[in-house]
Amino acid sequence: MALNTSLTTGRGALLLSPRIFRSIFRTAATVAVTFLGLLFITFVIGRVMPIDPALSVVGDKASEEIYQAARKAMGLDQPLYIQFFYYIRDVLQGDLGTSLLTARPVAEDIIRVFPATLELATIATFFGIIFGVPMGVVAAVNKGRWPDQVVRLLGLFGYSMPVFWLGLIGLLVFYGVLGWVGGPGRLDIFFEDVVPNVTGVILIDSLLAGDFEIFGNALSHIILPAAVLGYYSVAYISRMTRSFMLEQLSQEYITTARVKGISEFQVIWRHALGNVMVPLITVIALSYAQLLEGSVLTETVFAWPGLGFYITAGLLSADMNAVLGGTLVVGGVFVGLNLLSDLLYRLVDPRAR
Template identity: 60%
Template sequence: MAKKTEARRASARASAFSWSVLRFLVTVVTTFLGLLAVTFFIGRVIPIDPVLAILGDRAPAHVVDRVREELGLNLPLWQQFLIYLRQALTGDFGTSVLTTNPVLTDIRRVFPATIELATVGTIIGSVLGVPLGVLAAVKRGSLIDQIVRIIGLIGYSVPIFWLGLLSLLLFYAQLRWVAYPGRVDIIYEYSFTSVTGFFLLDAAWQGKWDVMWDLFRHIILPASLLGYFSLAYISRMTRSFMLNELSQEYIVAARAKGLTETRIIWFHALRNAAVPLVTVIALSYAGLLEGSVLTETIFAWPGLGLYITNSLQNADMNAVLGGTVVIGSVFVGINLLSDLLYRTLDPRTRSR
């Protein structure tokens, strides 16, 4: 009897796991198809003719009609979407008018720069944002709490392009603490070999410490700017999570046992708050990958954001749509991954 009961439980657990995996896969597929659909129809709504972007405004009408037919733009919209869907699923986003390269090739070249910038920005935001959020929660209502909240409010309110221009004026033009906009000085551009596309990693692996210093002087200002906006979000959420944990009964019990306040805050409250914080940091990272367009434009950072901006200015819709799909896919992927990680770290959510 006991064996049959255990077998039924094991079967129920396996069935629940299978349904959970199936729901996850359905969510991924549905979200990705929705992303492709939204991207495609927005691209068709924008008043830019891709044929004229390729041929120019003075192309003869018969040439325009022939190219339009070759690209399939004379077909009904639903047929165009099916063709776009089939090509996108195979990684074919067409050819860039601006660079004459396949869009996916261009994205592989520029996307590592965006990942590197967003990663450094997230590290800065997390290293500073979490302690500030903890401190604000512990000192709730004090001057320190008000200062941290004001810092976060400014981070949410100030336009990033305005703050970027001011930081360039101060730290580059006046103080000369950082290098000029760009990713690397031209004298170091060919002094190391880019293997991974992540210049900091490649230079460190090859022991090019002079190149590392130049790369650091280029990345520190735009990464700090992104890190500040990440800090505003992370510190606010950390404060909220810590306030919730500090009001729990186990904190009262820990204090009654005579544990030090430092141990209670950093080894008990923060440990429990770390589970939702993982999701917050992951979403912040995805947001920096998605929202670094203005930062890359201001600092001439050769990443995917600048690539999309230049493509949009030159009516290169294949590149714009391809870059948008990639950024959207990464954002959705990180979002789903953070949700899965949250369920893994917090056993209470597995049964939901």
Template identity: 40%
Template sequence: MSRVGLRLLSAIPTLFGVVVVTFLLTRVLPGDPAVFFASNPAMSAADIAAVRETLGLDQPLYQQFLIYLGNLAQGDLGRSIATGQPVAAEFARRLPASAELTCLAFLLAVSVAVPLGLAAALRPGSLVDHAVRLIVTLGVSMPTFVTGLLMIYVFYVLAGVVPEPIGRLDPFLFEPARVTGFLTIDALLAGDRQILAAALHQMLLPAATMALFALAPLTRMTRAAMIATLGSEFIRTARAAGLSRGRIVVVYALRNALLPVVTTMGMVFSYMLGANVLVERVFSWPGIGAFAIDSIVNLDYAPLQGFMLIMAALFIAVNLVVDIVSAIIDPRVGH
């Protein structure tokens, strides 16, 4: 059986384990959602007990879990206490905002990290190599929320070159007709260049914040893989055959160094999906990460469980894509 097939089979127990762990974790959180929900001082103990019964919290833990499994089998992630809306509907509305931000941040990170890693690998031990390592170390040395706050202070407060960090779009602008949920794509489909430019401008700072943290692993892996490949026997043979330096680097070395780089890209992208939680809070980004943080504060079980389950499914999907791309680069990997 291929590696992709094994990954698909292993996803089933993985997802079930995530369901069990998230269910148990939410039940051990301090506080009582019924008390939080029934926060009116005029409500009596009987009223709170009625709320617990409505939420199903009066039932034994195993019975709550079986009910939760039954709902999941029907595609029901529950209902948010805070918003009163189905969790699936909330995620469908918020997930495109998180995905758009993460994808742009990932593209920024890759477009900068790969050239930096190549430049460092072609001149190991040089001033360029040391400068690249210093840059990526600075990018990973601070937590993302600290980096975000510093970037807001420098580029918005001091320089004033970026818009106010208040979400996906200026409140005085109207969103285009929702087709994909991605503002940039929907603006392109609507032919609205003003919204497209405004959406990209609004995303630039939070995306750069996330990309800075992803630079280090991508640059280091590109550098290490290229150095190892450039020292291989077939590269020395290509040089002896008189092939140009550009052809050797791009056609032979880079292609053979792609496998570990692609694997690292998958790991970094998976991490960025979870790391955007703090970035969304700093930049008031209306994504699923900010929604998950609010659910923790509000002791709202259903959104938190749904968030962790969706993140696990996305991680598995990313790993599958990495396996498929790796098999395309090197067919031996897929077996």
């Protein structure tokens, strides 16, 4: 009996291994093709934009000889397919070019500014989850009644109001008039560069340094832009949660659970909500990626020194290396978060495995 079990287990492992290998191979191939497409799009954008990279480097008063030498040094005299090959090679080596605005490698600039965007988008996503999921559940349970109408109205406002307008009103009311929150920027100016830069995330670095005064100051600065940015996430997540819950509450297993005498709390929050977790994980991951990408206006309004602010400054300065490097990072984040959501719902739902 033990021998048969061992053989069966071994045979199962042998049968399972090729399937796992094929799954890993398909995922890796999909990521590689997607990333290659992203590289192609950013390359084309850099070539069709009405900005001459060589002219941006040497200036419009440079001689023709200097201009042509700059084009040759940057590889712009080569055919487009060769330029694209060099572009792929440089990106794979971590070389995104040099920023004209900061005179530093774009990769170093992005490593410096991206933690600020990550910090802002992460807290905004927490706002979306903490408020959006319960609001969506309550709206679905009370379909057609006043709680449902209130949630849908709040969601409509979240989709309709421009982020920059909401940010300016928030600064005027909560910072300028009431003084409840900190102003633009991540910290008051006399707190900058006080704690060691370990992770780049001020809230974490201040806690690691044990400086609760700087932690409180950083929290007062981030709470308003995170709430403004998170309002969109709340609207999106609550709307999708409501849609998923309405579908589940109409299923027969919900009626069966109620007939068996299971409490309404367990029926809603355990059974129905448990079955919407798989699609909800994907929704939250996509919302997070959109916040990382869509924080440009929020960062501009609040002078938040993140990736969005960096891309905007690069665009206004015709610094295409900075713009394309930031765009490439945002696209890579989208790909990574999609892959992560796929792995998470495989863990949550055994049927997906």
